[in-house]
Amino acid sequence: MMRPLPQEAAGELLELLEELAAFSAPGPGVTRLLYTPEWCGAQHFLQERMAELGLEVRMDQVGNVYGRLAGAEPDGKVILTGSHIDTVMNGGRYDGAYGVAAAITALHYLRMIFGQPLRTLEVVSFCEEEGSRFPLTFWGSGNVTGLYKGSEAAGCLDAEGISLAEAMSACGLGNGSLAVPAAAASADTEGGRRLTGGALRSDIAAYVELHIEQGITLERSFRSIGVVQAIAGQRRYLVKVSGTANHAGTTPMGLRRDALAGAAELLLALERYAIAEGDPLVATAGRLEVYPGTPNVIPGEVQFTLDIRHSEAGALERFSSALLAEFAALSGRRGLALDVQPVLATLPSPMDQELCAALEDICRQQGMPYRSMVSGAGHDAQLFAPRCPAAMIFVPSRAGISHSPEEYTSPEDLAAGLEVLTAMLYRLAYTENGAAAT
Numbered sequence: 001m002m003r004p005l006p007q008e009a010a011g012e013l014l015e016l017l018e019e020l021a022a023f024s025a026p027g028p029g030v031t032r033l034l035y036t037p038e039w040c041g042a043q044h045f046l047q048e049r050m051a052e053l054g055l056e057v058r059m060d061q062v063g064n065v066y067g068r069l070a071g072a073e074p075d076g077k078v079i080l081t082g083s084h085i086d087t088v089m090n091g092g093r094y095d096g097a098y099g100v101a102a103a104i105t106a107l108h109y110l111r112m113i114f115g116q117p118l119r120t121l122e123v124v125s126f127c128e129e130e131g132s133r134f135p136l137t138f139w140g141s142g143n144v145t146g147l148y149k150g151s152e153a154a155g156c157l158d159a160e161g162i163s164l165a166e167a168m169s170a171c172g173l174g175n176g177s178l179a180v181p182a183a184a185a186s187a188d189t190e191g192g193r194r195l196t197g198g199a200l201r202s203d204i205a206a207y208v209e210l211h212i213e214q215g216i217t218l219e220r221s222f223r224s225i226g227v228v229q230a231i232a233g234q235r236r237y238l239v240k241v242s243g244t245a246n247h248a249g250t251t252p253m254g255l256r257r258d259a260l261a262g263a264a265e266l267l268l269a270l271e272r273y274a275i276a277e278g279d280p281l282v283a284t285a286g287r288l289e290v291y292p293g294t295p296n297v298i299p300g301e302v303q304f305t306l307d308i309r310h311s312e313a314g315a316l317e318r319f320s321s322a323l324l325a326e327f328a329a330l331s332g333r334r335g336l337a338l339d340v341q342p343v344l345a346t347l348p349s350p351m352d353q354e355l356c357a358a359l360e361d362i363c364r365q366q367g368m369p370y371r372s373m374v375s376g377a378g379h380d381a382q383l384f385a386p387r388c389p390a391a392m393i394f395v396p397s398r399a400g401i402s403h404s405p406e407e408y409t410s411p412e413d414l415a416a417g418l419e420v421l422t423a424m425l426y427r428l429a430y431t432e433n434g435a436a437a438t
């Protein structure tokens with residue numbers, strides 16, 4: 001079992017987070033949208049930092065940055081760790097950045113203390129995960145795992161009408177030219193050959209991601225570490241309830257087909273069903289539009305969004321079907337028409353059981369208070385889960401707040417996550433048995 005990290009490792013992590021937070025557009029919190037000057041600055045800064053720490057650096061065609069610590073017994077496979085560098089508008093300094101900064105710090109100390117690993121380790125700073133600038137998510141890990149082909153970039157526009165392809169080429173990406181600064185370029189080789197390949201990879205043996213929880217479960221249970229068992233699957237729908245728009249003054253109550261009163265009944269049923277189902281099921285109607293939306297007209301049509309999440313595919317399916325059947329029954333009773341359009345369906349992503357067991361073992365050995373949990377939020381790890389063993393480590397978010405300048409995790413918890421990540425990478429890359437090692 002590797003010993004705990006020296007005191008200065010946590011300090012180095014905090015400093016790196018501080019430095020990353022400076023790459024932000026003006027305004028509250030951190031705003032680092034994909035392919036903006038702040039984003040370019042952060043990815044260039046990380047390349048230089050990784051090169052200084054002795055990692056082989058490269059940036060792929062979509063702007064994912066890698067830092068590699070080659071193994072002594074290379075089998076062509078890589079143990080990958082990291083997270084995403086982009087943020088939402090006015091987000092915090094930990095979402096994504098923590099996983100990247102901790103991974104860099106972990107590799108730095110592993111190399112310093114134990115030298116060359118048996119198996120190759122790589123840090124990744126994914127270019128995009130949040131979907132904040134362009135109407136797609138997981139652009140970084142999605143290109144690595146084959147969800148995207150890269151060709152989607154031409155037709156995808158941001159709010160200003162700039163295409164993803166144009167934004168990429170403004171950063172020197174996408175055309176075979178790599179935006180690697182001179183300082184890092186010297187390390188950007190493998191056996192003397194420049195790494196200029198595309199984003200798609202088939203050499204990932206395992207993926208481990210450290211991330212803030214973005215919920216209140218860990219804080220409520222006084223645990224420093226969450227071992228994520230699964231990332232919830234999601235169903236999203238657009239629900240349309242149609243009645244008859246008519247004069248608010250001349251239509252008697254008994255003769256109305258009020259779409260909004262009907263929708264209100266559906267939303268109360270949604271809450272009732274979700275509470276009855278219990279954790280980890282969550283269901284939300286986040287946006288409601290009323291037509292014509294005038295004080296003196298009975299609403300003729302209401303549209304609302306429906307977002308349902310659960311960590312088990314069967315339960316997600318059962319709940320969604322039962323709820324939509326109830327929606328149909330309630331609408332029918334009021335003489336309202338109901339139209340439900342599926343918008344998104346992702347399956348739950350179970351994390352690798354052997355890696356989860358190893359993480360729990362590490363927490364026990366280090367005396368770290370931990371708990372198993374489900375992630376209700378999506379993460380890059382869910383794209384790796386179907387392709388290779390994947391694991392996620394959570395640390396607490398104060399008051400469960402994220403995607404906000406108020407996002408905060410204590411230095412003690414940040415250090416705890418770094419310890420567990422480092423010990424996990426040690427097992428995977430430095431021991432003969434990998435995850436099974438004790």
Ligand SMILES: [Zn+2]
Nearest residue numbers: 084095096129
């Ligand atoms: Zn994130």
